[in-house]
Amino acid sequence: MTTIAIIGAGRGLGAATARRFGAEGLDVALVSRNLDRARGLAADLAAEGVSAHGFATDARDPAALARTLEEITETVGPIEVLQYSPLPQKDFLRPVLETTAADLVGPVETSIYGPVAAVHQVLPGMRHLGRGTVLFVNGGSGARPSSRVAGTSIAFAGLGAFATMLHDEVAADGVHVAQLIIPGAIEPGHPRKDPAVLAETLWSMHTGRDGFRVFAEPLD
Numbered sequence: 001m002t003t004i005a006i007i008g009a010g011r012g013l014g015a016a017t018a019r020r021f022g023a024e025g026l027d028v029a030l031v032s033r034n035l036d037r038a039r040g041l042a043a044d045l046a047a048e049g050v051s052a053h054g055f056a057t058d059a060r061d062p063a064a065l066a067r068t069l070e071e072i073t074e075t076v077g078p079i080e081v082l083q084y085s086p087l088p089q090k091d092f093l094r095p096v097l098e099t100t101a102a103d104l105v106g107p108v109e110t111s112i113y114g115p116v117a118a119v120h121q122v123l124p125g126m127r128h129l130g131r132g133t134v135l136f137v138n139g140g141s142g143a144r145p146s147s148r149v150a151g152t153s154i155a156f157a158g159l160g161a162f163a164t165m166l167h168d169e170v171a172a173d174g175v176h177v178a179q180l181i182i183p184g185a186i187e188p189g190h191p192r193k194d195p196a197v198l199a200e201t202l203w204s205m206h207t208g209r210d211g212f213r214v215f216a217e218p219l220d
Contacts (some may be wrong), residue, residue, distance in 0.1 A: 006028065
């Protein structure tokens with residue numbers, strides 16, 4: 001049995017992804033900054049028949065994130081799928097002329113240091129399995145920078161560059177790297193941005209293994 005590790009798991013997209021991948025037989029590791037929330041969500045999903053487990057770490061701490069992913073591999077099972085989807089904090093979303101160098105620390109830690117640390121931790125295991133998928137989930141500024149949200153625009157640009165290079169570099173190892181862009185908010189009931197719909201999109205990206213960037217809906 002292999003595992004999907006969801007970094008930034010919550011009761012919206014994280015839970016929906018857990019249900020979709022869990023329905024296909026994968027174990028699920030839910031990673032959040034709050035252990036009680038992660039374990040509570042895992043318990044609720046377990047009641048639905050999903051093999052889910054909760055873990056806590058801060059994605060802004062590369063060493064702690066790597067240790068948590070190592071713990072997941074040792075206690076749940078080898079990680080076949082990594083979903084990196086922590087929500088940006090509100091203070092990352094300042095206009096460009098109000099964004100100082102200090103304001104970029106958090107976005108860069110979350111969207112560059114965290115993904116790089118996570119990938120370096122899970123990639124050897126995926127290569128050993130001979131297969132794997134790395135899924136990055138970002139908002140619209142991950143594809144089109146916006147002066148209204150300078151922090152995420154700058155950091156997502158770095159993440160996009162890393163993910164694009166990674167996509168090309170590891171394909172021969174059987175590892176697929178892809179990015180889902182969700183313009184605007186995730187909206188329950190929306191035909192394209194409902195959590196369950198997005199989870200189905202992520203499953204299709206994992207199984208289809210075609211291309212790099214997928215848009216939940218077109219950018220305006």
